[in-house]
Amino acid sequence: MSAGAPPIVRIQGIVKDFHPGLGLRRRRVLHGISFSVREGEIFGFVGPNGAGKTTTLKILMGLIRPSQGAASILGHDVGETSFRRHVGFLPENPYFYDFLTGREILRFYARLSGVPRSRLGSRVDALLAWVGLTPAADAHLRTYSKGMLQRIGIAQALVHDPSVVFLDEPMSGLDPIGRKEVRDLILRLRSEGKTVFMSTHILSDVEMVCDRVAIIVRGRIRFEGATHEFLTGGEPEADVVLARLSPEAAASLEEEFRARLRGVDERIELRVAEKLVNPMLHAAIAAGAEVVSVTPHRMSLESIFLSAVEEDRARSKGAGGEDPT
Amino acid sequence: MITRVFTIAWNTGREAVRSKLLYTLFFFALVLIFASLILANISYVERNRILQDIGLASIRFFSVAISIFVGVGLIHKEVERRTVYTILSKPLSRGEFLLGKYLGLVGTLWLQAAIMIAVFAAISLLRGVALDAGHAAAFGLLAVELAVVVAIATFFSAFTTPLLASLFAGGVWIAGNLTRNLRDIGADSGVEIVQQVTALLHRVLPDLASFNLSIEAAHGLPVAASDLWLPALYGAAYVTIVLVCAVTIFERRDFK
Numbered sequence: 224m225s226a227g228a229p230p231i232v233r234i235q236g237i238v239k240d241f242h243p244g245l246g247l248r249r250r251r252v253l254h255g256i257s258f259s260v261r262e263g264e265i266f267g268f269v270g271p272n273g274a275g276k277t278t279t280l281k282i283l284m285g286l287i288r289p290s291q292g293a294a295s296i297l298g299h300d301v302g303e304t305s306f307r308r309h310v311g312f313l314p315e316n317p318y319f320y321d322f323l324t325g326r327e328i329l330r331f332y333a334r335l336s337g338v339p340r341s342r343l344g345s346r347v348d349a350l351l352a353w354v355g356l357t358p359a360a361d362a363h364l365r366t367y368s369k370g371m372l373q374r375i376g377i378a379q380a381l382v383h384d385p386s387v388v389f390l391d392e393p394m395s396g397l398d399p400i401g402r403k404e405v406r407d408l409i410l411r412l413r414s415e416g417k418t419v420f421m422s423t424h425i426l427s428d429v430e431m432v433c434d435r436v437a438i439i440v441r442g443r444i445r446f447e448g449a450t451h452e453f454l455t456g457g458e459p460e461a462d463v464v465l466a467r468l469s470p471e472a473a474a475s476l477e478e479e480f481r482a483r484l485r486g487v488d489e490r491i492e493l494r495v496a497e498k499l500v501n502p503m504l505h506a507a508i509a510a511g512a513e514v515v516s517v518t519p520h521r522m523s524l525e526s527i528f529l530s531a532v533e534e535d536r537a538r539s540k541g542a543g544g545e546d547p548t
Numbered sequence: 549m550i551t552r553v554f555t556i557a558w559n560t561g562r563e564a565v566r567s568k569l570l571y572t573l574f575f576f577a578l579v580l581i582f583a584s585l586i587l588a589n590i591s592y593v594e595r596n597r598i599l600q601d602i603g604l605a606s607i608r609f610f611s612v613a614i615s616i617f618v619g620v621g622l623i624h625k626e627v628e629r630r631t632v633y634t635i636l637s638k639p640l641s642r643g644e645f646l647l648g649k650y651l652g653l654v655g656t657l658w659l660q661a662a663i664m665i666a667v668f669a670a671i672s673l674l675r676g677v678a679l680d681a682g683h684a685a686a687f688g689l690l691a692v693e694l695a696v697v698v699a700i701a702t703f704f705s706a707f708t709t710p711l712l713a714s715l716f717a718g719g720v721w722i723a724g725n726l727t728r729n730l731r732d733i734g735a736d737s738g739v740e741i742v743q744q745v746t747a748l749l750h751r752v753l754p755d756l757a758s759f760n761l762s763i764e765a766a767h768g769l770p771v772a773a774s775d776l777w778l779p780a781l782y783g784a785a786y787v788t789i790v791l792v793c794a795v796t797i798f799e800r801r802d803f804k
Contacts, residue, residue, distance in 0.1 A: 241804065284637045287802040304641050312637035318629045320559070322566045334555040335638040379634060389637075 229298060230259035231387050231418045232266075232283065237292035239278055239442075252278050253442045255292065260387075260420055260435075265413050267433030267450070268422040271532060275442040276422040277315060280391050283420075284312050296387060308337050311380030315391040315422075317372065321365035325356050325375050328364060329382050336383030350378040354408070370401035377408055387418040394428050406432055438531050445531040459497040460520040463504065466490045468512040475510075476503060490515060552640050556648025557655060564618060564656040574614070574660055580606040581668050596677050600766035603668045608690055608762065611661045612721060615653075615694050619701025620713035622649050627803055636803075643795040650702050650791060657694050661687070685776050686765035692783035693759035697721060699787040700754065703794040707801065723749070724756035754786050 239253040253275045260266040270276050281287045282294055285301050299306040319328050329347040338346055351357045354374040359367065367375065373393065380388055393409070394402040402425075409432050412419050423429060429436055430450065437447040463482075465473075466489065473491050477484045480503045482495040495503055497519065504514060584602035623646065626632040635645060665687055669679050700720050704713035723730075727750045734746025758779040764771050 241802075281633075281803065284633070286633060286636060287804065304639050307637060307639040310637065312634060314630060314633040314637075316630075317634060318631055319634070320563065320631060322563055323559075331555065331559055332634070332638065335552055335635065335640055337551075337639060376634075383638075 228262060231262050232260035232294075232296050232420060234258055234279070234283075234294045235292055237279070237282060237289045237294060239275075239282065239287070240290045251442065253282075253289075256439065256442070256444045257292075258437045258444055258447045260418060262418055263413065263416055264434040265409060265419040265421060265432050267429040267436040268420065268439065269424065269426065269429055269436055270439035271424055273441075274439045276424075276439060277391055279439070280312075280314075280389060280420075280422055283389060308383060309386045311383070311385035311388040313373075313376045313380045313388075313390045313393055315395060317376040319364050319372065319375065319379070321363060324361050324363055325351065325367070325371075326360040328375060329378055332379040333382045338383050346382060346384075350382055353381075354378045355404075370397055370404070373397060373401065373405065374408075377405070381412075385417070387420065388412060389420045389422075391422045392424070393421060394423065394425055402428065440531050440535040443535070445535065460494055461497050461500050462516075462518045462520050463493045463495060463500060463507075464490055464515040464517075465493065465507050465512040466515050468507060468510060472507070472510040472512065476507060479503075479506065494520060549644060553644050553648040553651065556635075556640075556645055557652035560622075560649050560652025561656045561659075564653060567618070574610070574664075578664065578667055580610070581664065581671060584671070596675060597766060599672065599675055599677070601762075603671065604686065604762040604766060607661065607664045607668060608693075608760070611657060611664070611690065611694055612697055614660065615657055615697040616701050616714055616717045616721065618653060618657075619698045620705050620717055621710045622653055622698075622702050623705040623798065624708070624710050624713065627801075632803060642799050646702065646706065646795050646798050647791065650698060653702075654695050654698050657698065658691055661690060661694065680765075680768065682761065682765040682768060682771050685771045686761035688776060689759040689761055689779055689783075692780050693756060695787050696754050696756070696759070696783050696790075699790040699794070703790050703797075706794045706798040720753060721756065724754040725760075726757075727753045727755050728757050755782070758782065 235257050236255045237253050237257070238251065238255050240249045240251050242249045256275070256279065268276055268279065278287065282289050283296060283301055285304070285307075288302070294301045297306055297309055320331075323331065326347060329350055330343060333343050333346060348357075351360045354377055356371060356374055356378065359371060364372065364375065377390075377393070380390070390409070393405050397405060406428060409419055409421065413434075421429075421433065433450050435447070435449050438445045468476075468491050473484060473493075476482060476493060480493075480495050480499045482493040482499075482503065485492050493503070500517060504517070508514065581603050584599050584606065587598055587602060626635070626649070632645070636642065672679055697717070701713060701717040704716045708716070730746050731750040734743045737743065737746075761771060761775065763769065764775075
């Protein structure tokens with residue numbers, strides 16, 4: 224998508240309060256969140272349990288209404304229904320009518336989504352094959368495993384060939400093989416030009432598939448941007464491991480190139496800005512060092528995520544505990 | 549819109565047909581209809597009238613019981629099991645969803661009532677009693693009554709739990725059968741406030757007694773055309789108002 228193209232999903236200043244009733248205080252679960260999703264990307268919506276991910280997704284799906292703010296998909300307000308023929312949704316831990324078979328449930332959703340009767344059979348068969356459920360197509364859903372239900376859930380989200388797909392915790396409860404299968408399915412969706420919005424708390428999955436991420440903590444967006452920007456944490460750095468370097472020469476490199484130094488057995492590791500790697504290597508070799516390795520430094524999403532949670536916790540302590548509601 | 553409503557209705561019917569609870573109640577209804585035959589046989593007097601009274605009452609009671617039992621969980625179950633999440637993410641309004649659920653259940657109940665009536669008709673014929681126009685009118689209004697009861701159950705199901713909804717819907721059904729008596733008692737009381745309250749209740753609660761032509765059918769009493777179309781019109785209007793209220797509430801709900 225070009226930078227000027229309108230976003231596929233836009234959330235602006237969304238606030239959501241829940242009112243328990245009986246005179247109890249309202250509970251604010253979203254504090255004016257804003258972000259956008261671009262066409263053709265896999266967008267990871269990341270946060271710990273209870274951060275507000277599912278509430279945000281429910282607002283996007285029109286299942287709950289925001290207290291303030293606006294949300295749109297494909298330029299339509301999420302309160303409308305007709306544009307949903309272009310939208311697919313897989314909820315967290317989906318439950319389907321278990322008295323139906325896999326084929327029957329897909330036909331049901333296809334008809335609701337407006338798939339023409341003439342294309343119904345072929346579309347359902349293609350989807351069953353796509354998610355690898357053709358052999359179980361005529362078994363009742365009550366006999367399906369968790370992984371099979373997740374796959375039928377993905378199939379129902381795609382049965383009408385939507386252009387944007389929302390997946391709430393798509394890997395939750397799956398074994399490693401199941402997670403890989405779902406990851407592959409998501410990557411295939413991107414290769415078909417679809418936009419994928421994926422809510423999850425499994426960071427390794429986000430690192431592997433998402434183009435951009437937003438991190439939500441306690442109802443507030445803490446980060447939004449390209450995944451690789453997060454992983455490099457601002458200015459790109461590299462880890463250089465050297466051997467046969469005297470402590471004095473190491474200290475000199477540390478000072479000259481503003482590198483961070485740590486000793487690993489008889490070797491020395493220096494973390495330095497990527498643009499300074501070449502001059503530092505020349506200086507090190509001139510000082511008699513042997514270069515063991517040079518590795519680009521990648522900050523893990525987990526460390527960014529944890530620091531966001533910690534920062535939020537510290538901020539909330541500073542503000543006197545709970546968020547004002 | 550029609551395709552979407554029909555799809556929901558068809559699926560609701562399919563779920564009801566595959567439900568064990570429905571079969572249990574249906575089985576008891578058939579047992580009672582057969583029991584009316586036995587009771588009629590062991591009686592010395594008015595055997596045919598006993599057969600008619602018990603048979604018609606069984607069909608009505610069990611049809612209404614099934615309406616309430618299944619109707620009160622109609623919407624709540626979808627929300628509780630979260631099936632509503634995927635359904636409402638499709639290009640389908642909440643009103644279409646609720647209307648589809650309602651029509652699906654009404655259609656299923658009418659089909660069940662038709663089977664019970666067919667069994668009752670066969671038993672009556674065995675006893676040498678042919679069903680007449682009075683019976684047809686009674687069964688026609690039973691269909692309207694079922695539509696009203698399911699609408700009331702659906703209304704409560706749109707915002708409360710099945711337990712409370714069954715208490716409310718059952719209470720409305722009982723009160724709806726007594727609303728005329730209530731109005732008459734109020735009128736006879738001579739106290740203005742009582743008269744106003746009972747008159748208001750008579751207007752708000754469904755006048756279910758107007759749908760009951762069992763006595764006319766059992767005794768072969770004449771039924772005027774207005775005894776049929778007026779309650780049918782009233783029932784249709786009542787269903788419309790209740791469903792509009794149900795949709796209005798359902799539209800405003802947050803599915804947390």
